[in-house]
Amino acid sequence: MNRIDLINQLAAISQSDDIIELTAALIDSLSSSSPGVEMLDPILRFMESHPDWDFGLPGPLVHFVEKFYRRGYEEELLKSVQRRPTAHTAWMLNRIINGEKDAITKAKLIGVMQNASQNPSIDSATLERINHFLSLHQQ
Template sequence: MHVEMENVIKKLEQYIKDDEVTYEFDDAIEELKQLDLGLSSVESLLGFMEKHPFTDFGMPGEIVHYMERFYRHGYEELLMKSIERRPTIHTLFMMNRLINGGGDREFYMALLKKVTE
């Protein structure tokens, strides 16, 4: 993981209280945007979400808006790998957004069935 990304993750950790994010959380995501770390940042953020499976990151929240910037540039594949490793409430919500967005519905539904069995 890139050193700057590690620093952002440390900040994000500080901004989770009782499975909810504080207002400073969005500031850390804004800082991440300025770093322009690309798709590798998505993998780190998904790993962070896996560590916090019950956290309410918003609907969908700045963290999701940030990752969706990489839609059709590798985001979907990273999200699917994350869900296969450790599905969380929020990553399943993110997959639902892909399903509703008209993507490869059959593939996503099959994965959803697999992880819920």
């Protein structure tokens, strides 16, 4: 599967009510094609386009993108959160923050979360979630 196929299949999924099952099937198909980090951007943009959707906890899309942890995932997620934070991508960023051992890197990630709270495209649910995460990291 190439990037265009992925984008087209994500667009088709957006017309359905069964997001988790369809994204699971898509990720199974995608995983069999030896995908690279270039596939993360379309997935994250898809999540940005549907900020109110339940993608699962964490869900097939997150399981897939997290396979690229320490191999480009963090950078792609930060770009997404800076473009258009959603409740789900903020939660994903918080997972990275929680796992980060380096204090300087952790502080930078928290800074990205703080900046996301000021993003003009942010919705109230995302802002509430970000503020909750920030309050946990201030303790």
